Amino acid sequence: MSATRIHSKPKSWLWGTLTSIRLTVFVLLILATVAVIGTVVPQNQPLGQYLRIFGAGWGELLWRGGFTNIYFSPWFLAPTFLLALNICACIIHGLPQAVKRSTRPLTGGTALALPERGQVTWPAEADPHPVIAGVLRRELGHCRWETHQGQEVYLMERGRCRPLGPYLIHVALLLILAGGLIGKFLGVEGQLPLDQGEVANAFQVGPRTEKPLNFQVRLDKFQVSYYEPGGTPKEFRSDLTFFQNGREVLRATCRVNEPVSFGGLTFYQASYGTEATGPIRLIMQQGNQRQTIEAPLRQPVELPGGRGKIIAMRVDGNFQGYGPAVLMAYSPGSGHPLVFWALKDHPELGEQPGPYRFIVESMPLRYYSVFQVKHDPGVWWVYTGFLLFLPGLYLAFFRPTERWALVLAKTPKGRWQARLLGASPRQREEFAARQERLLMELKRGTPS
Amino acid sequence: MIGQFFGVVMLIYLLVAILFLMEELWSSPRLQAAGRIILWLGLGLQTAGLIGRWVENYRLALVHGPPAAWSEKLRLVILHAPLSNFYESLIFFAWCLPALGLLAFRRYLKGYLAALIAVLSTLLLAYASFGVDSHIKPLMPALKSNWLLVHVVTAFLGYAAFALAFGSAILYLIQERRPRPSLPPLPLIDGLIYRTTVLGFLLLTLGIITGAVWAETAWGRYWSWDPKETWSLITWFIYAALLHARLLKGWHGRRIAWLAVLGFMAVLFTYFGVSFLLTGLHSYLT
Numbered sequence: 211m212s213a214t215r216i217h218s219k220p221k222s223w224l225w226g227t228l229t230s231i232r233l234t235v236f237v238l239l240i241l242a243t244v245a246v247i248g249t250v251v252p253q254n255q256p257l258g259q260y261l262r263i264f265g266a267g268w269g270e271l272l273w274r275g276g277f278t279n280i281y282f283s284p285w286f287l288a289p290t291f292l293l294a295l296n297i298c299a300c301i302i303h304g305l306p307q308a309v310k311r312s313t314r315p316l317t318g319g320t321a322l323a324l325p326e327r328g329q330v331t332w333p334a335e336a337d338p339h340p341v342i343a344g345v346l347r348r349e350l351g352h353c354r355w356e357t358h359q360g361q362e363v364y365l366m367e368r369g370r371c372r373p374l375g376p377y378l379i380h381v382a383l384l385l386i387l388a389g390g391l392i393g394k395f396l397g398v399e400g401q402l403p404l405d406q407g408e409v410a411n412a413f414q415v416g417p418r419t420e421k422p423l424n425f426q427v428r429l430d431k432f433q434v435s436y437y438e439p440g441g442t443p444k445e446f447r448s449d450l451t452f453f454q455n456g457r458e459v460l461r462a463t464c465r466v467n468e469p470v471s472f473g474g475l476t477f478y479q480a481s482y483g484t485e486a487t488g489p490i491r492l493i494m495q496q497g498n499q500r501q502t503i504e505a506p507l508r509q510p511v512e513l514p515g516g517r518g519k520i521i522a523m524r525v526d527g528n529f530q531g532y533g534p535a536v537l538m539a540y541s542p543g544s545g546h547p548l549v550f551w552a553l554k555d556h557p558e559l560g561e562q563p564g565p566y567r568f569i570v571e572s573m574p575l576r577y578y579s580v581f582q583v584k585h586d587p588g589v590w591w592v593y594t595g596f597l598l599f600l601p602g603l604y605l606a607f608f609r610p611t612e613r614w615a616l617v618l619a620k621t622p623k624g625r626w627q628a629r630l631l632g633a634s635p636r637q638r639e640e641f642a643a644r645q646e647r648l649l650m651e652l653k654r655g656t657p658s
Numbered sequence: 659m660i661g662q663f664f665g666v667v668m669l670i671y672l673l674v675a676i677l678f679l680m681e682e683l684w685s686s687p688r689l690q691a692a693g694r695i696i697l698w699l700g701l702g703l704q705t706a707g708l709i710g711r712w713v714e715n716y717r718l719a720l721v722h723g724p725p726a727a728w729s730e731k732l733r734l735v736i737l738h739a740p741l742s743n744f745y746e747s748l749i750f751f752a753w754c755l756p757a758l759g760l761l762a763f764r765r766y767l768k769g770y771l772a773a774l775i776a777v778l779s780t781l782l783l784a785y786a787s788f789g790v791d792s793h794i795k796p797l798m799p800a801l802k803s804n805w806l807l808v809h810v811v812t813a814f815l816g817y818a819a820f821a822l823a824f825g826s827a828i829l830y831l832i833q834e835r836r837p838r839p840s841l842p843p844l845p846l847i848d849g850l851i852y853r854t855t856v857l858g859f860l861l862l863t864l865g866i867i868t869g870a871v872w873a874e875t876a877w878g879r880y881w882s883w884d885p886k887e888t889w890s891l892i893t894w895f896i897y898a899a900l901l902h903a904r905l906l907k908g909w910h911g912r913r914i915a916w917l918a919v920l921g922f923m924a925v926l927f928t929y930f931g932v933s934f935l936l937t938g939l940h941s942y943l944t
Contacts, residue, residue, distance in 0.1 A: 231906045238895045245892050249885040249936055281883050390881075399878075437722050437796040444722065446799055466799040467876045478878035582878040592880060596867045603863065607856045639849075 228299035237296060240289045248280040294387055297380045308373040316367045318358030321615035324631035327645050330652040332626040341655030342616060342628065349648050350614055361619040368612050375605025382598035389591030397586040401480070404429035406577045409453075413583045425473045426453040430461075432482060432579040436531025443531075446479050448579045464581065478582040484527030484575050490536055491571040492520075492552070502571065518542040518564070523549070527577050532556050534573055540564055610637055612644075628652065660714065661792050663707045664749060668783035670700035671756070675776035682769035685840050690768050697767075697776065701756050708753060711740040711794075718794055733804070741810040742801050744933070748786035750810070751929075752779040754818030762822055762854055766842055770832065774825045805872035813865030813890075817925050819858030820897070824922035826850040827915035834912060848911055851918050852904060859897050866890055885936040889928040896921040 227233055251272055252259070260269035260278060276283030314320075332338045342364065346353045350366040357363070400415035409428045412420040430449040437444045445465060452460040452472045462470040469478045489506040494513065505511045505522040512519055521539045529535035533555035540563060541547035548563035554570040562568060612634040621627050630648060634641035677693035680686070715738035725731040740746040759767050759775045767775070786792070830847045842850075869887070870880040881887060900917040903909040909917075 231902055234902055235899050238899045242892045242895045245888050245895075248883065249888050249932075253883065442796050442798050444796065444799070467803045469875060469878065476878060478876075480878075584878050589874060589880065593871070596870070599863065599867070603860050607860065 225299070225303075228296060229303045233296050234293070234300075237289050237293045241286070241293065244280060244286050244289065247277060248286070251277050251280070253281070254279055290387065294384060297384055301377055301380055301384075305377050308377055311373045312371045315370065316365050316613055316615070318356040318361075318363040318365070318615075321363055321365055321613070321631060322358070322617065324613060324615055324633050327630045327632050328649040329630070330628045330649065331621070332628075332655075334620075334624040334626070336626065338618065338626045338628065338655070341652065342618065345648065345651045345655065346616065349644065349651070353614075353616075361617050364614075364616040364618070366612075366614045369605075369609045370611075372605050372609050372611045375602050375607070375609065378598050378602030379606060380602075382595040382602055385595035385598065386592050389588035389593075389595060391588070392591055393586040393588030397584065397588060398475075399582070399584040399586070402427075402477070402581040402583045403578055404448075404581065406430075406432055406579075408578075413581075423473070423475070425459070426456075427451070427472070427477075428453070429579055432577045434482065434528045436528070439531040441531060446482055446579075448479055448482075448581070450477065475583055475585050478584075479579065480582040481580040482578065483580070484525050484534075484577055486522070486525045486536075486573060487576050488574040490522050490525070490573040493569040493571050495567045495569060496565055520568070521547070525573060525575060526551075527575055529553060532559065534570075534575060536570060536573060538568060540566075540568075610640070611635060612637070612641060614648075660707055660710050661787065663710070664704070664783055665787050667700050667704045667707060667752075668780055668787060670696060670703065671752075671776045671780040671783065674700060675773045675780060678769060678773035678776060682773065682840065693768070693772065697756055697760075697772070701753070701760070704749075704753050708740055708749065711746065711749070712738065715740060715742075715794055719796065722796060736804055736807050737797060737802060739807045739810075741806065741814075742797060743791075743795065745786050745790045745792045747810065747814065748782050748790060751814050751817060752782035752786070754814050755779045755782075755821055758815060758818045758857075759822055762819070762857060763850065766846070766850060769841065771825050771829050774828060775822065778821060778825075800876060803872055803876060805868055805875075809865060809868040809872055812861050812868060816858050816861030816865050817929060819854050819861055820893075820918075820922050820925045823851050823854040823858060823918045826854060827918035827922075830911065830915040844911065848914065851914055855897060855900060855918060855921075859894075859901060862890065862894055862897070866894065885932045886928065889924065889932050893921060893924040893928050896924050 252263070255278065257269070257273050260272050263269065264272060272278055276285060280286055346364055346366070352366075354365040355362065356365065398415065398421065400413045400421060402410055402413040404410055404427070406429055409426050410423065411426055412422045415421045428451045430451055431447075432449075433445070433447045435444045435447070436442065448464045450462050450464055450470060451458055452462070454473075460472060462472070464470045464477050464479050466479050469476050471477070486507045489504040492503050492505055494501045494503055501514060503511060503513070503520075505520060507522050507525065510519045510521050519541050522536050523539055524537040526535050526537070529551060532553050535551050535553045537549065538552055539547040539549050542564055550562050551560055552562070552568050552570050553559050554573060557567075557569045612632065614630070614632040617629045617631065619627060630645070630652070632641070632645065674693050674697045677689055677696065681689035681693055712735075716735055719734055719738050725734050741750055755775050755778055759772070763771065826847055829841065830844065830851060833841045833844060833847060841847075866887075869890075873882065873887075874880040896917070900914060900921060903917065904914055
């Protein structure tokens with residue numbers, strides 16, 4: 211049938227394809243494959259990195275083919291767009307029917323189309339109504355009662371809204387995708403490195419691109435604390451003050467997991483660091499001899515008397531909780547340099563190579579903290595999607611659905627006859643058990 | 659101390675696996691009852707062990723700053739649930755399997771199926787006991803969030819549900835090739851695969867959603883295409899495809915069973931593969 215449709219009506223072929231489950235599964239497989247590539251190829255690295263890892267040919271190919279930023283390349287966006295189209299088409303195709311089904315209650319007329327599950331008869335002189343009412347109330351809860359073409363019909367249905375479940379889920383998915391797009395095009399995201407004491411009027415949104423803030427923010431203090439020296443970091447804490455028109459408006463503490471919002475932007479503690487602002491003064495000690503040397507960062511300094519070289523390579527404001535420290539490299543003339551940390555507040559700690567011991571006398575430092583700054587109007591769309599998803603999943607998969615009808619009428623011979631009709635598309639086991647109980651209890655109520 | 663305790667639980671699960679295997683081979687209801695009782699015993703002991711580890715975590719946290727207010731105390735308790743490193747996640751995964759198995763399978767948790775689940779739990783506990791650092795370390799700043807508990811619990815319950823679907827799928831494939839009258843009939847196993855997959859899908863969805871909300875407050879991005887996130891999405895796609903194939907295309911039986919196997923491979927990669935082969939934001943596991 212679909213084959214003839216392809217030839218006679220090309221438009222409906224397109225519609226048929228867009229609403230087909232085959233397209234969905236196909237697109238899901240493509241998305242999964244592209245995502246796998248995205249986790250195998252490291253993303254958003256400089257070109258040199260790819261050339262080194264994958265070789266010149268492959269590295270170049272990955273770079274030019276958009277595989278190094280795959281989630282924002284056509285490889286990923288095109289199938290995502292197709293999936294969104296597919297979902298939209300399916301919603302348009304099926305939602306009216308689903309709404310109709312979940313708004314139309316079971317009636318005496320429609321119930322007669324349900325499959326028959328059993329019969330019970332009573333003699334003409336008995337009154338089956340109290341028995342039926344009792345049994346139905348016990349087993350099914352509240353039942354409606356109608357007459358239809360001279361027959362009495364007891365009706366019970368649960369989960370009529372179930373057909374809406376899948377549509378809730380798919381609308382939720384569209385909301386999440388829309389939220390992602392909104393965030394991408396209308397959102398702002400950037401970085402703000404701040405020195406201790408520095409006031410910022412702008413933040414970086416790209417390499418060498420700044421975006422002005424309509425307020426000022428000052429980093430009053432940045433602290434890293436440790437559970438115990440040499441252990442796990444306990445807290446990265448930035449104390450911020452916000453100013454509007456030169457007036458202090460808000461003081462707030464920004465920690466990991468505790469972002470600060472101001473003026474429509476949210477600040478997240480992203481990273482931190484320490485830099486030396488001048489040369490480091492060291493005391494070189496050998497036995498009772500002491501000599502002071504100055505070592506600017508990352509510049510080799512000849513030791514007095516030609517006894518080798520040292521370089522101060524890196525500083526840390528709070529090295530593993532032991533306070534300020536400098537990473538030194540010492541090369542005794544020829545041979546490999548030896549690397550060690552010299553701790554300012556704990557000169558006794560740490561092995562140092564060579565015949566000397568280097569003690570830090572002073573090191574001028576500045577502490578800085580880096581914030582992720584962003585404004586994303588799409589987040590609420592995404593969260594709304596998340597919230598819709600859950601009732602959708604419940605309705606689609608967990609809401610029990612069943613429809614029961616008990617049709618009571620007199621046979622031509624004057625006996626009472628009850629026919630039990632019912633259906634439950636998903637919970638076959640529970641349904642069968644309930645059917646058995648219903649019939650058994652109804653039969654127990656007959657005098658024979 | 660608690661580590662050795664989990665070693666005992668591991669041996670109990672091993673015993674359970676052997677009992678259920680013998681039960682299947684000799685069709686013995688008595689062995690089945692014994693297996694069931696000992697499984698409950700193991701689960702009870704493991705629950706006690708998890709609570710013990712929780713208490714221990716909390717006690718060690720008190721050293722670094724005792725909470726003043728009642729609400730701070732509650733927060734500290736929630737933060738120190740034993741779910742914050744690789745060792746604890748293995749133990750919790752091993753707990754989820756029999757717990758969820760008893761809940762989802764009820765009387766069908768017997769024979770090969772129960773043996774397979776007990777073996778999986780044994781392997782997880784063995785790996786945790788012998789291959790992984792079990793020391794309690796204080797929480798790093800990124801993990802200090804109330805989302806930790808709900809994110810990890812939903813994610814691992816989801817993994818466990820998919821493991822149960824995998825077990826049922828294996829049982830289906832065995833039963834289809836060499837039918838045994840003592841095993842449940844094929845349509846019933848098919849139903850078990852479906853039910854556990856739906857459960858896992860719900861839990862995985864919850865895990866991803868809670869993770870996204872947490873990431874939004876911690877990193878300022880609900881989705882960063884971190885390998886863990888990406889692989890959980892791939893897993894989600896596979897199970898979404900399974901559910902669509904079954905509900906809309908009427909796929910049943912063998913094809914669904916193979917999809918459940920494929921999905922569980924993706925789950926394993928999301929859990930182990932990503933942690934060891936790929937680096938990313940979730941690398942505080944080890």
